[in-house]
Amino acid sequence: MEAAIADIDAEIIVIDNNSPDDSCDMVKELFPSVKLIENKDNSGFSKGNNIGVAQAKGEYLCILNPDTVVAEDTFSKLLNFTELKDNLGIVGCQLIDGKGKFLPESKRNIPTPKVSLRKVLGNTNDYYANHVSIEETAKVDILVGAFMWLKKDVYEAVGGFDEAYFMYGEDIDLSYKVIKAGYDNFYFGETTVVHFKGESTLKDSKYAKRFYGAMQIFYKKHFKQNLLFNAVVWVGIKMAHILRKNPVDVEIKSNQSYLYSVDFDPVLVEQLPKPTQIENTIQDIIKNNSLIVYDFKILIASIVIADMKQKSKQENIGFRFLLKNSKFILGSDSAINRGEVLHF
Missing domain, CATH: 3.40.50 (Rossmann fold)
Structure with a gap:
């Protein structure tokens, strides 16, 4: 991260939500220039980021997961791209996992109840923005919270992350709020960031319950409801929770x-x-x-x-x-x- 901002007037702010390990001491010792905010409790991803943004001094923000690796030219490329854009909302980039594989959630469509139900049943064609190629740069609706680049005044104009979301769903909500406010979101395929997906939480039944609970908050907030709508959402959440299996150990046998x-x-x-x-x-x-x-x-x-x-x-x-x-x-x-x- 420090290498990525070496030629940019920027600051690094780390939010710690009451980690039980010695990570705060590590940050203080190895990265003294980082602004470390130590929260006394874990109030969630949304609130933690809102606290950090309130302390940020720059024109642009980058919401970034701790389990990421950023290329040295990522931010300079984004500055060159975004400074030429009017009506700019959120910009995301190409994310790969720890195996070097592209993460399709880097670019998504609006997860309407119909789209989300199809995803639960295994059809992801409408959920991900597959009409945009991996290396392409184009407008998309929804971006992922592991990496979000936007102007601070846009973030503040839409109220930042909704703190009703503890973890998961808040990135979908923020992306959708930005679109509804009239801004344009972009997927920028010309830079790549590693996201060691799986580090923030295990993808087990507890994850499923929290994730689809967050989606229920999203639907209640943004979509007109009726009895049929509520039934579809409820069935979708229950099916996702039932079908989600506990994690399976993955072992790479290296010779x-x-x-x-x-x-x-x-x-x-x-x-x-x-x-x-x-x-x-x-x-x-x-x-x-x-x-x-x-x-x-x-x-x-x-x-x-x-x-x-x-x-x-x-x-x-x-x-x-x-x-x-x-x-x-x-x-x-x-x-x-x-x-x-x-x-x-």
């Missing part, structure tokens, strides 16, 4: 490791299968069933992201990040389970 670094810790090397250290450049040809470890002491995020997207086309490839000043590698092989952290 080979590729270590992009000039100085890997020998303790780490001993824990990896058949490690091959590569010091000079990204290697184009690797074997299937491999684990790739990127050392951010020598690699920049934009190169790593591009390599992930390319190598994700191969069979059973896992990715791990070794961040600066850290003694662990991390990554995520599943969108429904927590990621892996390997200490050394």
Whole structure:
């Protein structure tokens, strides 16, 4: 993140909703320039972001999940794009998961009750904005809260995130409020951000209950209701809760490791299968069933992201990040389970 704002007049604000671990101490020690707001309780995603926005001084905001990796040129590209636009609402970008795969929720249509019910039944054609290609830039209706770029005055004009949503649904609500206020939302496919989806919460039955409960708030707020409408919404929520299975463990069985670094810790090397250290450049040809470890002491995020997207086309490839000043590698092989952290 600091590399992404190196040439921009910007600030980083981190909101902590009463984390039980030592993450606040870590931020203070390793990132002293970050403005850290420590809330005394966990009042949810919406309220936490509203607190952060109230402290923000810039013209533009970027609502960003903590489990993301941003390329060095992401914000400069967005500034160049958005400063030429009139009537600008929210801008989202191309998101990929920890496996390098595109996340379709990066661009969505308005989830009317009919569309959402179809999604519950397995038909996602109308839910996602599939008429816009992954690399394209175009107007879309709904963007994802993991990455939202917009002007602060637009955020304030529509009242920010609705704090009736604890977690999930608030990004749909904000996107829809911005559209109803007459602004244009855009999907910007010319930059990519990694979102280790699955880190904020596990995708289990509790998730389903909270997510579809949030959608019920959305429908009551924005759509005219009648008995048939209420029945459809209720059935959809119940079916989603019943059909949602608990997370299944995903295990990547790696036969080979590729270590992009000039100085890997020998303790780490001993824990990896058949490690091959590569010091000079990204290697184009690797074997299937491999684990790739990127050392951010020598690699920049934009190169790593591009390599992930390319190598994700191969069979059973896992990715791990070794961040600066850290003694662990991390990554995520599943969108429904927590990621892996390997200490050394």
